[in-house]
Amino acid sequence: MTNSPPGSGFQSGNALELQRVSRSFGALKAIDDVSFSVAAGQRYAVLGSNGAGKTTLFNAITGDFFPSSGRVLLFGEDVTPFPPQERIRRGLRRTYQSSLLFRDLTVRDNLFLAVRGVTRGRFSFLRPAHDDASNVSAAQLLDHIRLSHLADTMVSELSHGQQRQLEIGMALAGSPRLILFDEPAAGLSPAERKELVALLRALPQHLSYVIIEHDLEIALNVVERVTVMHNGRVLCHGTPREIEENPQVQAIYMGEHGYGQH
Numbered sequence: 508m509t510n511s512p513p514g515s516g517f518q519s520g521n522a523l524e525l526q527r528v529s530r531s532f533g534a535l536k537a538i539d540d541v542s543f544s545v546a547a548g549q550r551y552a553v554l555g556s557n558g559a560g561k562t563t564l565f566n567a568i569t570g571d572f573f574p575s576s577g578r579v580l581l582f583g584e585d586v587t588p589f590p591p592q593e594r595i596r597r598g599l600r601r602t603y604q605s606s607l608l609f610r611d612l613t614v615r616d617n618l619f620l621a622v623r624g625v626t627r628g629r630f631s632f633l634r635p636a637h638d639d640a641s642n643v644s645a646a647q648l649l650d651h652i653r654l655s656h657l658a659d660t661m662v663s664e665l666s667h668g669q670q671r672q673l674e675i676g677m678a679l680a681g682s683p684r685l686i687l688f689d690e691p692a693a694g695l696s697p698a699e700r701k702e703l704v705a706l707l708r709a710l711p712q713h714l715s716y717v718i719i720e721h722d723l724e725i726a727l728n729v730v731e732r733v734t735v736m737h738n739g740r741v742l743c744h745g746t747p748r749e750i751e752e753n754p755q756v757q758a759i760y761m762g763e764h765g766y767g768q769h
């Protein structure tokens with residue numbers, strides 16, 4: 508018997524495929540007939556002004572909301588009816604706009620809990636040994652997100668930027684294959700933004716991610732492909748360069764409405 512996640516035989520193809528996904532809230536179509544795919548290892552951005560439907564789209568991918576119609580495929584498997592936990596088992600992770608960190612625990616303990624949360628046997632009341640697999644994984648994550656020097660610091664004492672770094676570390680627990688980042692640069696200083704870009708660029712090559720980000724400079728710098736949404740619908744898809752040069756995108760997001768207003 509193996510502990511491999513379901514669908515882990517998947518080697519190539521798409522990490523994510525959205526097929527004509529819609530979601531309504533009453534009469535409002537928050538997302539309307541959205542289709543695109545993210546290849547294995549690809550870095551992807553979903554852009555759009557406030558209310559464009561980006562967060563609703565993330566919720567449909569994670570299973571926090573079910574779509575009203577359409578299909579969501581993860582690693583070639585139709586997961587449309589699956590609850591969030593089943594999608595996590597298949598290698599999907601997500602960060603949120605608002606922090607879900609335990610503020611009164613240390614950085615190391617937050618990572619430890621994230622690792623335990625995505626592995627079996629997490630309901631153990633025994634304090635694990637130093638060489639416990641979860642402790643080792645937490646230490647590796649600390650290193651990866653460059654917070655080893657703050658391992659024993661309480662989260663409440665971290666800067667905003669360090670907390671966002673830690674959230675990325677939490678999402679990396681348990682060897683994910685696809686991460687959804689929800690506005691990771693929100694509220695960061697210029698120096699912290701640079702650090703974030705470096706961190707995103709240093710993520711393992713096999714890992715796919717989709718980023719929602721109001722800061723165009725960051726989003727277009729850390730992805731290979733972009734989908735722009737407007738009023739719940741897909742406005743266009745393209746490379747960062749094509750999106751930057753698209754007059755429709757410029758008119759909507761960089762014109763008088765000012766992209767990045769929040």
Ligand SMILES: Nc1ncnc2c1ncn2[C@@H]1O[C@H](COP(=O)(O)OP(=O)(O)OP(=O)(O)O)[C@@H](O)[C@H]1O
Nearest residue numbers: 532535536537555556557558559560561562563564
């Ligand atoms: N649970 C809900 N109930 C009712 N309406 C909702 C719900 N969630 C989202 N909406 C509506 O759906 C539309 C899309 O919202 P969504 O949060 O997905 O947009 P967004 O692109 O993520 O915006 P922002 O950039 O401001 O986070 C909005 O009009 C919003 O008011």
